[in-house]
Amino acid sequence: MGRGVYYPTDAEATVFSNLLCIDPAEDWEWDCLLDNIRSAMAIRYPSFEPCDHWIGNEGHVILENYHAQIVVSEYCGIAAVSLRASDDSMGKAWCRLIADGWTEVLEALVPEPLIRLGSMSNGETVYRRKDI
Numbered sequence: 001m002g003r004g005v006y007y008p009t010d011a012e013a014t015v016f017s018n019l020l021c022i023d024p025a026e027d028w029e030w031d032c033l034l035d036n037i038r039s040a041m042a043i044r045y046p047s048f049e050p051c052d053h054w055i056g057n058e059g060h061v062i063l064e065n066y067h068a069q070i071v072v073s074e075y076c077g078i079a080a081v082s083l084r085a086s087d088d089s090m091g092k093a094w095c096r097l098i099a100d101g102w103t104e105v106l107e108a109l110v111p112e113p114l115i116r117l118g119s120m121s122n123g124e125t126v127y128r129r130k131d132i
Contacts, residue, residue, distance in 0.1 A: 004125035005075040006058035011082035012068075012095035013103050016127060017110035020077035033110070034062055034072060037081060040105050041070060045098065067091040078114070078127070081106050 007014045022028050041048045041063055048063040048070065055061060055071060059082075063070040068091055071082045083102050085091040107113040107130065114127040 003075070003123050004119065005078045005080045006056075006073040007080040007082045008055065008059060008071055008084045011071070011084045012092070013099040014080055014082040014116075015103055015106040015110060016114040016116055017079040017081070018077065018112040018114055018127070018129075019074065019079050021112040030074065033079070036109050037070065037072070037106070038063060040109055044101065044105055067094040078125075079110065081110070 005016070007016075038050060045065075047065040047067075049065060051061055051064050051069075053061050058073050058075075059071045060073060061069045061071050067086050069084045069086075071080075071084050073080050083095055083099060085095040113130040115130045117126045117128060119125045
């Protein structure tokens, strides 16, 4: 059975990215992307606070506030950055309210935004480039 990049199934929004498109000659690091996400979210949504904990073994929570978490993961060159609401109705409503702007900010930061088309019966996931 195959598998794909982890993202919370209860996420209000998820941005997928192809990290394999990055030129190996570039001085690029995963930690730089995480720092850029933290910085951009602090400017756009100042209530997010840095944190460092995990959902299971694969979902790294890097920012959170009373209403949401920002969760990142990577698998085989595909990254997922998700906006996950807290369990209350206020969190879900807040995430739905910011989801479009949040997605716009993230798609401008990641190397090559992708759209997840679905998964095959063997577990492999299919994506296509997002035209932005």
